[in-house]
Each structure stands twice: as C-alpha cells, then as structure tokens.
Amino acid sequence: MNIRFRLTNQFIALVTAILIFFSVGVYFFSKLYLEKRFYKRLQDSAVTTATLLFEIQAADTTVFKLVNVSDKEILYKESISVYSDRTHQFIFSTNQGNEIVHENVLPYVISSLTSTYKIIGEYQVFGMAIQHAGYNNWVIVSAIDYAGKEALSDLRKILIVMILVGVLMVGLSGWLFAGKALAPMSTIIKQVNEIFPKNVEKRVEHPNRSDEIGLLVDTFNRLLDRVEQTLLTQKIFIANVSHELKNPLTKMYAQLEVTLMQPRSLPVYQQMLESLKEDTRTLTQLTNTLLNLANTIVDAQSLAKVPVRMDELLWEAKGQVQKWHENYQVNINFVNFPDEEESLVVNGNEAALKVVLMNLMDNACKFSENNTVKIDFEVFDKYLQLAFFNDGPAIPSKDLPNIFEPFYRSNATAQSVQGHGVGLTIVSKITELHGGKVSVQSSSKGTTFILQFPLSLS
Structure with a gap:
C-alpha cells in the first residue's frame, strides 16, 4: 500500500472516529433532554391531579379529560393513580388496568421524601408524596413517550446517514488532498531517475525549500x-x-x-x-x-584510542624516518617542557599518530634544501602543539587551501620533488579523528605545518 492510500485511510479513520463520537454525544444528550422534558410533563400532570383532587376536590374523570384536552400534547397511554395511607389502596385512577405498574412503583414513592422517577418497560413513571388532612397521599403518573421515541429514531437515522455521507466526502477529499500533497514526490522521483554517473553534477529542484x-x-x-x-x-x-x-x-x-x-x-x-x-x-x-x-577514510571509527605520550612517540617517529632516509636531519626543540607527565599525554591511536608525525617529517625533509626539519614541541594549558618547519620554497597562496585534498600537488613543487599527493590528506584525516587541528603557514623563509592535539586531562 503506497503512502497516498495510507494517508487517505488514516484520514478516514480519524474523521470517522470524530464523527461517531460527536453523533453519539448528540444522541445521548438528546435522549436525556427528551426524558427530562417528558418527566417534567408527568410532574405537571401529577401536580394538576393533586390540585384538583385535594384543593378543588374535583375528582371527576370528566374534569381530567377537559384538562388533558386543553394540553397541546396529549400523553400517550397516560394513567394516573392516587393512593392514600388512610385506606392503604388507590382512591382514584384515570385508566383502569395499569395499576400493576403503579403498585410496583408505589414502594419507591412511599420511601421517597419528595418524588421518584422510574422506567418500567415502555412506561416512564413519576410519583410524588402529598400530605392532606393529616394523611399521606401519593400520586403516580405513567405514560409512554411515543413522540420522543419517534424523535430519537429519526435522529438515529439522520446521524447514520450523515456519518456515511461524511465518511464518503472525507474519503474523496482525503484522496485528493494526499495526491496534491505528494505530487512533488513524483517530480522528485523523475528527477532522481535522470541522474547518472555521467551527469552526477545535476541537482534535484523543488520550488518550496522551507517545507x-x-x-x-x-x-x-x-x-x-x-x-x-x-x-x-x-x-x-x-x-x-x-x-x-x-x-x-x-x-x-x-x-x-x-x-x-x-x-x-x-x-x-x-x-x-x-x-x-x-x-x-x-x-x-x-x-x-x-x-x-x-584506513583513515573507511575504517575511521575502529581506531582504538589509549593514552599516548607524544614526546616519546615523536622520538620513535624520528628514529624510523632517519632509518629509512639516512640523509634526513630531524631537529627537535622542546619549548617550556612541563614537569608533569600528564601534560604530555594525548588520548589517541599510537600507530595512527606515528603515521602523522612521520609524514610531516618526511614531507618537510623532502622539500627542504638540506633535507632538514625543525620541530618545536610546546605544551599549553589544554593542548600541545608541534610545529614542523622547513626552509624549502614557499607554497603559492592559491594552493594552500587545497594541499590537504587527496592527490593534490602544487605545480611549483610537483616537478622537482617526487611524491604521491596523499600524505597530507592522511595527516588531516587522522588529526581530525583525534579532535586536533592542522594548519600551514608558508612564506619566502620557509613552510611550517602546525599540529595541535587536546590533552587527555582537558
């Protein structure tokens, strides 16, 4: 399934869940409202009955019919019963045959201090207690909310239809929206497919770079x-x-x-x-x-690092270079040599650091007129520095930014000195892996390569 289908389905599922939640809420609160409204009508009927019976003392069913007719909405299957503790039975009823429902509710009405609402089967029942002439009397009114049931049924149908229509509209709009949102991807895919090794300089275009x-x-x-x-x-x-x-x-x-x-x-x-x-x-x-x-490019992360004394490693590199080239001269000068051994320790790979030192020594001797390199070893608060100086010809300023690039050789020296053009690249890569810096300064007096490594204590 592609992204467009997934986005559309997720959009449909989310909006459908929201519509269902909203519809259930509307139905639930509508039902509560209709029940409350119907109970209020039952209560009004009970109060009217009590007033006619105990205050006006008109207990004729004809009077009740006239009262009901005056009501705009007649309660469906309405039944009114009045009970008194004087006779312990009902003393009045407007609908014979529904006494069983009222008798089932009577114990709740008697135990209640004010009024009681109950639902028994299809009937909604309201009962209240009234004191008259020193006796307790109870009025119970029951009816079926036929209009409310029809209203809820119609509301259910409307909500279901609206949900289905809403889901359909959401599906169509979601499909169009996802297609419009993903349209740039098709263009990007087409552009990427047109990129080959022969035109790898080509780049992907997109109008909006901020999204x-x-x-x-x-x-x-x-x-x-x-x-x-x-x-x-x-x-x-x-x-x-x-x-x-x-x-x-x-x-x-x-x-x-x-x-x-x-x-x-x-x-x-x-x-x-x-x-x-x-x-x-x-x-x-x-x-x-x-x-x-x-090794420095492909296997850079596998370099095992341990504490390394740079002064000792510098002497080892000097011995190795002079063993290979007997005519090379390596002069080491220690500036402000510290008393603490910890100030000479760098956290790094001994073999890799030795390659750096040997490459810079070999490079300096190779370009020097008398095959000599002067090394100044100096320790600062948080790092140590090694400066490799040779009195060879100056490196042109236009070549300085590129001398650490692989196989780059300056035209001023490439013809006179044999080399491969990767030594300084190795120096730069290994120094970078050890958190250090390498820089170069060149003038008519000579060229200096400066190495800086952070101390293991810093």
Whole structure:
C-alpha cells in the first residue's frame, strides 16, 4: 500500500472516529433532554391531579379529560393513580388496568421524601408524596413517550446517514488532498531517475525549500554533493595511482629486459639491483600510503584510542624516518617542557599518530634544501602543539587551501620533488579523528605545518 492510500485511510479513520463520537454525544444528550422534558410533563400532570383532587376536590374523570384536552400534547397511554395511607389502596385512577405498574412503583414513592422517577418497560413513571388532612397521599403518573421515541429514531437515522455521507466526502477529499500533497514526490522521483554517473553534477529542484519535502530535497542534494566528490576523488585516485604504479613498474621491466639481452658484469648487475631496490621501495611506500589513506577514510571509527605520550612517540617517529632516509636531519626543540607527565599525554591511536608525525617529517625533509626539519614541541594549558618547519620554497597562496585534498600537488613543487599527493590528506584525516587541528603557514623563509592535539586531562 503506497503512502497516498495510507494517508487517505488514516484520514478516514480519524474523521470517522470524530464523527461517531460527536453523533453519539448528540444522541445521548438528546435522549436525556427528551426524558427530562417528558418527566417534567408527568410532574405537571401529577401536580394538576393533586390540585384538583385535594384543593378543588374535583375528582371527576370528566374534569381530567377537559384538562388533558386543553394540553397541546396529549400523553400517550397516560394513567394516573392516587393512593392514600388512610385506606392503604388507590382512591382514584384515570385508566383502569395499569395499576400493576403503579403498585410496583408505589414502594419507591412511599420511601421517597419528595418524588421518584422510574422506567418500567415502555412506561416512564413519576410519583410524588402529598400530605392532606393529616394523611399521606401519593400520586403516580405513567405514560409512554411515543413522540420522543419517534424523535430519537429519526435522529438515529439522520446521524447514520450523515456519518456515511461524511465518511464518503472525507474519503474523496482525503484522496485528493494526499495526491496534491505528494505530487512533488513524483517530480522528485523523475528527477532522481535522470541522474547518472555521467551527469552526477545535476541537482534535484523543488520550488518550496522551507517545507518538509524541500528539506528532504536539500538533504538529498547534499548527499549528491558528497557522491560527486567521492566519484571525483575516485577518478583522481585511479588516475594518480595508475600513473604512480606505471612509472616504477615500466622502469623495472625495462631494466630487466635490457639486462637479460646479454650477459653483464658483476658491477652492472649490482647497479641494476640497486635501481630495482629503489623502485621496489617506491612501490612499497606508495602501497603503505594508500593503505593508510584507506584506513583513515573507511575504517575511521575502529581506531582504538589509549593514552599516548607524544614526546616519546615523536622520538620513535624520528628514529624510523632517519632509518629509512639516512640523509634526513630531524631537529627537535622542546619549548617550556612541563614537569608533569600528564601534560604530555594525548588520548589517541599510537600507530595512527606515528603515521602523522612521520609524514610531516618526511614531507618537510623532502622539500627542504638540506633535507632538514625543525620541530618545536610546546605544551599549553589544554593542548600541545608541534610545529614542523622547513626552509624549502614557499607554497603559492592559491594552493594552500587545497594541499590537504587527496592527490593534490602544487605545480611549483610537483616537478622537482617526487611524491604521491596523499600524505597530507592522511595527516588531516587522522588529526581530525583525534579532535586536533592542522594548519600551514608558508612564506619566502620557509613552510611550517602546525599540529595541535587536546590533552587527555582537558
């Protein structure tokens, strides 16, 4: 069942329940009103009887008939009985044959101090007590509210018809209303079906951006923005990885092919193996870099975090970088080194943080003229800061906003320094996952990358 049917059915059920509740209320209060009105007429008849019988002392049935005729509405099957404790039986009756009903009500009338209302079968009965000449007398009047029953029957029919008509009208209006409310969804579905990878830049249009459907469209468009960015990154990734893999593999294959054409001397074989070793290391570095990037993007939430001393980790990263590159120089300067060990602890993943430090060291040494990086380690109240400085060429200001994007390389340095364009992206992602910040400052004097991590105590 689609949304339109569900909305229509819910609308019908809700309005039907309201109509039934309203109709039952109207019927119930109408019934109470008619009963109260009829009891009032019985009471008037009883008072008239008592007045004629005890005050005027006109107990002739002819007089009662004249009184009834003067009434605009004659009570259907009206019967009046008068009882007295002088004789302990009825002393007057206008309708012989209905004494059984009155005798059944008489005990309630006797026990009541004022008046009593009862319903016995079809009859509605009113009884009241009157004292006259020192004796207790009881007047009982009964009748059938035939007009009231007919009125209630007509009211039931009217209410049932009105409910059915109302449900039908609600069903039709609900169907039209739901169709009008959901009409934009059909347009949105059509627009979404027209979006393909080739035109993923296309966005869904909706005239009213402030309603719920407009908010849904905005959310979907933001999702398309992320999808477009992912597809673009994927294209760049494939192009760059293909290029980065192609060069060393082609070089390795060419060297092997040339070497195997004819026997070579031992020094030539050694030179060829050294070249293959360098190309293999390049492939290994590229593979590790890509794996680190994948782990930070895909498996970001699975990073296990523990307290890590950043000063010790910095020394470990320095040793690892210099082991891989013997010509790299890493100078560490501790500014305002704290006495408390807790001021050096960051809550994070040791392996991931080590990758950040090694990437920034390698990046700084690679672009420095003398393969040297200067690191200032400084602790503040709520965070610690590491500044990686190299005296290499300045990064153009137009490139600074993009250097943390995957595979982005500045034209000023891409030709002179070998790289893959993902190292700084890994640094940015891991730093963000640890609640830290990374920024860059570059001038003619050199470039500084600044890392800030919140302390575990803050």
